[in-house]
Amino acid sequence: MKQVILTGDRPTGRLHVGHYVGSLRERVELQNSGKYDDIYIMIADAQALTDNAEHPEKVRQNILNVALDYLAVGLDPEKSTLFIQSMVPQLPELTVYYMNLVTVARVQRNPTVKSEIQMRNFEASIPVGFLCYPISQAADITAFKATAVPVGEDQLPMLEQCKEIVRKFNATYGETLVEPEIILPSNKACLRLPGIDGKAKMSKSLGNCIYLSDEPEEIREKIMSMYTDPNHLRVQDPGQVEGNPVFIYLDAFCRPEYFDEFLPEYSGLDELKDHYRRGGLGDVKVKRFLNSVMQAELEPIRTRRKMWQGRLGDVAEILKAGCDTARATAGDTLGDVRRAMQIDYFENGTLTI
Numbered sequence: 321m322k323q324v325i326l327t328g329d330r331p332t333g334r335l336h337v338g339h340y341v342g343s344l345r346e347r348v349e350l351q352n353s354g355k356y357d358d359i360y361i362m363i364a365d366a367q368a369l370t371d372n373a374e375h376p377e378k379v380r381q382n383i384l385n386v387a388l389d390y391l392a393v394g395l396d397p398e399k400s401t402l403f404i405q406s407m408v409p410q411l412p413e414l415t416v417y418y419m420n421l422v423t424v425a426r427v428q429r430n431p432t433v434k435s436e437i438q439m440r441n442f443e444a445s446i447p448v449g450f451l452c453y454p455i456s457q458a459a460d461i462t463a464f465k466a467t468a469v470p471v472g473e474d475q476l477p478m479l480e481q482c483k484e485i486v487r488k489f490n491a492t493y494g495e496t497l498v499e500p501e502i503i504l505p506s507n508k509a510c511l512r513l514p515g516i517d518g519k520a521k522m523s524k525s526l527g528n529c530i531y532l533s534d535e536p537e538e539i540r541e542k543i544m545s546m547y548t549d550p551n552h553l554r555v556q557d558p559g560q561v562e563g564n565p566v567f568i569y570l571d572a573f574c575r576p577e578y579f580d581e582f583l584p585e586y587s588g589l590d591e592l593k594d595h596y597r598r599g600g601l602g603d604v605k606v607k608r609f610l611n612s613v614m615q616a617e618l619e620p621i622r623t624r625r626k627m628w629q630g631r632l633g634d635v636a637e638i639l640k641a642g643c644d645t646a647r648a649t650a651g652d653t654l655g656d657v658r659r660a661m662q663i664d665y666f667e668n669g670t671l672t673i
């Protein structure tokens with residue numbers, strides 16, 4: 321069977337380091353592994369509109385931002401198809417057919433959607449489109465017959481929903497759709513990177529992000545103001561490493577060679593953590609080290625982003641070509657789906673003269 325990746329991001333802002341460790345870094349590795357026949361990376365503007373209907377300009381402005389972030393981290397248009405969701409009308413058509421295979425109770429049970437509704441104060445006024453976005457996400461995934469979906473942990477319920485739809489569709493209409501597998505980051509710290517404010521998830525909507533395109537000074541200021549262990553008041557106090565965002569970021573970003581380069585008095589992260597737990601190691605020192613690590617990680621990304629920023633015409637061409645490719649693939653799948661459902665009236669004999 322063909323090995324295919326589909327994944328994407330909502331154009332609701334520039335991409336941040338949570339996206340990077342949760343999904344982007346893995347995507348680039350998978351892209352360069354050569355193990356995949358096709359890779360589709362989608363800018364999910366239609367999904368972003370489900371909770372930004374009054375602000376289409378926000379979504380529009382961020383299409384280029386996300387595309388630049390993609391190219392900046394090393395997604396390569398020669399190897400990956402970058403496209404915009406709403407330019408592929410086959411996706412909403414598939415969504416409509418899938419909606420009939422899911423109950424209202426089932427969409428209301430989705431834990432990620434539930435917490436997002438709470439976060440957006442939607443309780444009494446949930447847009448139908450928002451409640452149903454997991455179904456449209458199933459359409460995105462299955463339209464490309466994706467076998468692998470590299471995403472962060474918050475996407476687990478979406479993948480579960482997608483698999484249920486695939487099974488129901490295949491059982492009802494015959495074997496047509498492919499069940500995808502979720503690919504989560506193997507590094508636990510990357511599953512759900514917390515915000516610089518210590519909140520459980522770094523998220524564009526919460527304003528607690530370090531962006532891939534932040535300038536060095538912004539990165540430094542954000543890191544130096546980061547939430548740490550609130551009980552670690554004096555340097556000599558014992559500190560807590562577990563759940564401490566500064567150490568979670570180090571777990572997510574630090575490579576052994578950074579100790580040789582920036583903090584040679586420690587042999588590695590374990591020794592640094594032990595010292596913090598024991599007491600005698602101040603937050604400022606750890607934050608300075610984290611800043612050096614993050615600057616080293618983000619510098620090449622920022623430089624590549626600036627290079628692409630000077631070639632916006634090429635970026636537009638890349639997206640346009642990607643949309644054409646995506647439409648063709650999704651069109652083939654839609655043909656299979658309509659045939660399986662026997663609603664391909666002009667081909668199946670129903671209406672042939």
Ligand code: ATP
Pocket residue numbers: 328329330331332338339341342343470471472473474475510511512513514521522523524525526
């Ligand atoms: P929004 O607030 O608009 O929902 P977001 O920051 O949650 O934005 P998405 O576009 O919804 O970003 O998510 C894109 C991808 O990044 C998904 O695969 C998601 O799992 C992953 N992701 C988002 N935030 C994090 C995080 N803090 N840690 C790890 N992965 C994340």
Ligand code: MG
Pocket residue numbers: none
């Ligand atoms: Mg999100």
